[in-house]
Amino acid sequence: MNNFRTWLVEFSDSGFLWVAELFLIVVVVLSLGYILNKIIDRLEARTSKTATVWDDAVIEACRRPAIWFIWILGINFAAGVAAQKMNSPLLELIDPINRLAVIFLTTLFLTNFIKRAEQNLINPDYISKPVDSTTVRAVAKLLRVSVVITALLIAMQLFGYSISGLLAFGGIGGIAIGFAAKDLLANFFGGLMIYLDRPFSVGDWIRSPDKEIEGTVEDIGWRLTRIRTFDKRPLYIPNGVFAAISVENASRMSNRRIYETVGIRYSDVSCMATIVDQVTEMLKTHDDIDATQTLIVNFNAFSASSIDFFIYTFTKTTDWVAYHQIKQDVLLKVSSIIETAGAEMAFPTSTVHIENSAALEISAGASSKV
Numbered sequence: 212m213n214n215f216r217t218w219l220v221e222f223s224d225s226g227f228l229w230v231a232e233l234f235l236i237v238v239v240v241l242s243l244g245y246i247l248n249k250i251i252d253r254l255e256a257r258t259s260k261t262a263t264v265w266d267d268a269v270i271e272a273c274r275r276p277a278i279w280f281i282w283i284l285g286i287n288f289a290a291g292v293a294a295q296k297m298n299s300p301l302l303e304l305i306d307p308i309n310r311l312a313v314i315f316l317t318t319l320f321l322t323n324f325i326k327r328a329e330q331n332l333i334n335p336d337y338i339s340k341p342v343d344s345t346t347v348r349a350v351a352k353l354l355r356v357s358v359v360i361t362a363l364l365i366a367m368q369l370f371g372y373s374i375s376g377l378l379a380f381g382g383i384g385g386i387a388i389g390f391a392a393k394d395l396l397a398n399f400f401g402g403l404m405i406y407l408d409r410p411f412s413v414g415d416w417i418r419s420p421d422k423e424i425e426g427t428v429e430d431i432g433w434r435l436t437r438i439r440t441f442d443k444r445p446l447y448i449p450n451g452v453f454a455a456i457s458v459e460n461a462s463r464m465s466n467r468r469i470y471e472t473v474g475i476r477y478s479d480v481s482c483m484a485t486i487v488d489q490v491t492e493m494l495k496t497h498d499d500i501d502a503t504q505t506l507i508v509n510f511n512a513f514s515a516s517s518i519d520f521f522i523y524t525f526t527k528t529t530d531w532v533a534y535h536q537i538k539q540d541v542l543l544k545v546s547s548i549i550e551t552a553g554a555e556m557a558f559p560t561s562t563v564h565i566e567n568s569a570a571l572e573i574s575a576g577a578s579s580k581v
Contacts, residue, residue, distance in 0.1 A: 236285060236288060240281060240284075240286065240289075243281050244281050247278055247281060251270060251274050251277070254270050255267070255271065258270050269324060272320050272321075273323075275319065275323070276323070280313075280316050287312070307369065307370070310369055314362055314365055314369070318359065318362040322355050325354050325355055326355075329348065344413055349406035352433065395434065398434045398450045399433055399450070400451075401449070401450030405436070406431070410453070410458055410460060411428055411458065412431075413428050413429065414428060415462040415463070418458075418461065419459065424438065424446065424448065424458075425440065426439050426446060427439045431450075432450075434449065465529070466504055466525035466529065467528065467529055468523070468525050468526075469525070469538050471542065472522075473522065473545060474557040475517060475518055475555065476517065476518075476556075479554035480518055483510050485552050486552050487508050487520055490508045490522065491508040494506055494524050499526055499527055499537040500525070500527070500537075501525045501526065504525040515559070516558070522545070
């Protein structure tokens, strides 16, 4: 390119206007950028018909870097011709700027590729078995940070800064920073453990019996995890907290449990066996009850004002709304079985028992004489 630029300068000295050459260079560069954009459009339309994860990511990621590469090199080439024609000292900056542009555009391509690949790997439209979104996001963040840091080190080396001294300082300074930012590092490694152990993922409903934490996970960062509580408030929790508490992941339960105690009157004790048998049969044939799980219906206790039996069973669904609809249906059918058996639900009552009625009559007569 330097030789070609020199030839253009010499050619312009032969009588042609070098300004016209600059105009022609700009027109050619813009035309090449337009043509390249159309080529990428066709490639993108073709790759969208395939189920491959990576081709869409590569084509979309290279659009801006490729077009910008042509524009930057073309503009720098035109600027080099003008600087050489006018003997400007800025000519020496053209080559470093071109190298810096290559570093920047390569970094832009890699970060765009990682971002699009991250989206494709968790999208069922591109992959039949999407990868765990939490793991994909963690790896993508780590790769993007690595690419940016590497690009900065290369750029510093390009402009004459020794990165060996920087790395040595980083090793010594890392010890001091580690002591000063131990909480930050604890949160970082807490986030790393979440990504590796995966006790929960984005979208899971979690709660902790140790802390007042309950809600849906919206985002897992390197320092904080954002949870949306059931009153729709965001709750930001440092990742280091999860290393010291127990977490219950309600989204990963296999079934939901129905555990209820039902009481009938003492006068209906003769109906208890029939009611228990019919409730058991009703649960075994219920479409939404998982009969393969533990299913118990038993006379349980003599309570203060009722005789109780309990129901212990599991639904097939884990959906919160559907579970309550099923539970309502089960309880209504239990009520109907009790009514059909000629019994009634018990409620708190008190019975006054007078053992000696004769003594009561004598007492009442003495009171009346007075």
